[in-house]
Amino acid sequence: MEGLLINAVLREFAGRLPARSLGWAFPDEGTAALLVEGLGNLVLRYRPPHPLLTLEPSTLEGEARTAFQRSLAARARGRLLKAEQLKLDRVVFFEFEGESGFVDTPPTRLVFELTGRNANLLLTTLEGRILTLDREVRREINRFRELRPGLAYTPPPPYEKLDPRTAGPADLEPLLGLSLSQAASKHLDGLGKELSLELARRAGLTPQTVLTSEHLEPLYRALKSLVERPGERTSLTAELRAEWERQEAESLRRPLREALQKRIHTLQARLDDYRKALARLEEVPSLREKGDVLLAYLHRVPSGASSVTLEDFSGRPLEIPLDPALTPAQNAERYYSRARRLEALAERAMELQPRTQAQLEALQREISELEKATLSQLLKRLEGKEESEEGHIGLRLRSPGGFAVWVGRNAKENDFLTRSAHSMDLWFHAQGIPGSHVILRTQGQPAPLPDLLFAAQLAAYHSKARGERNVAVDYTAKKNVWRPRKAAPGQVLYTGAKTLFVDAEALSALSEGVD
Structure with a gap:
């Protein structure tokens, strides 16, 4: 859940706190619902990877199912005094007044971290000492932030981003030269992937649009609209929809193209190896001749020599390099082995070269078709690719x-x-x-x-x-x-x-x- 959406939920609390809490309900092991007088059910779905904060008017029921839920119901009591967000981050603090009775319940603070796969719900004292939490985070999991009962609560690491609630047109100038999606996700607080796309829609731009000075005014208006009404979805004009589809098609085409080019490069390298193997077939007669001459004149080869000059079968001198660690017979076998290896490589090259050439031509045709493919064709291609991968x-x-x-x-x-x-x-x-x-x-x-x-x-x-x-x-x-x-x-x-x-x-x- 993105920061601006959380902020929109919390705005519904504006001017209505403190409010009396009427008790907790627990629809399942990962959801807690607090009935707040005059507001309805404050629903906190706190298990990863899709946490949620919302107000639900209908009645929710369910007894505590976990030790954490039982502790939450017993300790988070009394009036709900505050509901505050940390900047526009996905962290919310709820402060409870506590209750007086036969056994007093002291004030507590409920910390809801809506941070995707790291989502968590913690109950702390007002001073920040953790009383209980849904999911402990030990040092071996996160060496920067340990979350366990008894420790002081440490919020997620601080960051510096532009607050869209207070930003003016001039504050957006550092975003010039960036694509809209990059500017939104990295530099604007409270915006994730979905709200970045919505910002582009409202500004009449595409996510890949590189921002220039002429874009700042429509971007500013869209940003203010998004702050006020983040949950709405804007429809695209026909022209803008076509541009979105073109850019989306290119973003899908790029990894497919890169994968095909990588395979083409591999096949071209193989063909190059095959050509080299066939060219080296010319070395075979010379290697066999050296082996034959060595075997014919073993008695004339000195032990430990690094080379020897002997007459070939035509009576011409032939210099033969040797491995001093091998006997003359072993050196001869070494030449025969190298000849056999080159023959085997050439034979394999002749067998595989036509097949590899055909594969290369097929890939080149495929990459040509890829460049002409529409968005719907690319989506079908990706679906088919996933099904094919899944089957193997x-x-x-x-x-x-x-x-x-x-x-x-x-x-x-x-x-x-x-x-x-x-x-x-x-x-x-x-x-x-x-x-x-x-x-x-x-x-x-x-x-x-x-x-x-x-x-x-x-x-x-x-x-x-x-x-x-x-x-x-x-x-x-x-x-x-x-x-x-x-x-x-x-x-x-x-x-x-x-x-x-x-x-x-x-x-x-x-x-x-x-x-």
């Missing part, structure tokens, strides 16, 4: 209940399959042991125990624990799994996991259930 990556099985199961067989497959999975698919991995990522493709449907055990046993079998008994396997929704910044493919962190204990033995489905 990873082991594909069926669970007892009919769910598709994906098993990564190396780091790259683990990374690809996990990224490709639906957010509500179930992700399995042997606990604390190197091994495969296993995806149970439920897409949010409830999975019966036999299907869970099937996937867990696959994760255990395809790990370093293969053959062991009673192996712990963690599983969680794929949305709770993320790859840390700069981590290698296949290296992930996860939250909200449950654990099954299975034997790491092979399944009969490995040979029967492959799609």
Whole structure:
């Protein structure tokens, strides 16, 4: 959720706080809803990767399901005094007054970090000491900011960006020379990808437009409009829509073109190697002649010599370089071996050259067609490419209940399959042991125990624990799994996991259930 959208929600609180809170409800393990008198339900969906802050007028119900939710309901009590955003960042602070009673409830501050895959909800004292939180962040995960009960709360790192709420036309001048999308995402506070696109629509520009002085006035008007009404979506004129499509088509075409050019370069290098191999076939008679002469005059070759001059079979002198560490016979065999190797390379080149040339010509035709492709054709091409890749990556099985199961067989497959999975698919991995990522493709449907055990046993079998008994396997929704910044493919962190204990033995489905 982007900063300006959060700000729009908080503006609904303006002038209406303090307000009496009427209690908490918890619709699920990742959502808390506070009923605020006169405002409705303040809904906080705090689990990664898509946190949400909104006001919901309808009644929400649900008892606390986790220890964190029970602690939140017990400690965040009394009137809601403040609701403040850190700049236009995705961090919001809610301050509760506390309650007096048989056991007093002291004032607290609720910190909601709507930061994508790092989203979190924390309850602290007014001084900033963390009382409880949904997801602990230890030093091995984030060496710059540790979040645990008892520690002082540290907000995300500070940054300097232009505040669109107070910016004037002159403040936008440093953006000149940048593309609109780059200027919005890197230099304007509170704007992410979607709001940057909306800003371009409202300014009558495209995301790739390089900003000049004539763009500043429409950009300023669009920015003020976006601050006031960030949730609206502006339609494009026919001319602007055509330009957007052209630029979007080019952005899709660029990586496809680069991939084709890389393959063309590889094939051209192979053809060059084949030509060199065929040219070196001329060296074979000379190599064989040197081997033959050495074998014919072994008795005349001094031991340890680096070269020798002998008469060839026509009576002419022939200088033959030698390896001093080898015997004359071994040197002769070395020449025969080099001759055989050149012949084999030339034979392989003659076999592969026509095939490689045909592949090169096909790629050159493909890149020519790519340059003429429309946006819809490029989108279909990408969809087909993804389906083709999906069909060849990873082991594909069926669970007892009919769910598709994906098993990564190396780091790259683990990374690809996990990224490709639906957010509500179930992700399995042997606990604390190197091994495969296993995806149970439920897409949010409830999975019966036999299907869970099937996937867990696959994760255990395809790990370093293969053959062991009673192996712990963690599983969680794929949305709770993320790859840390700069981590290698296949290296992930996860939250909200449950654990099954299975034997790491092979399944009969490995040979029967492959799609």
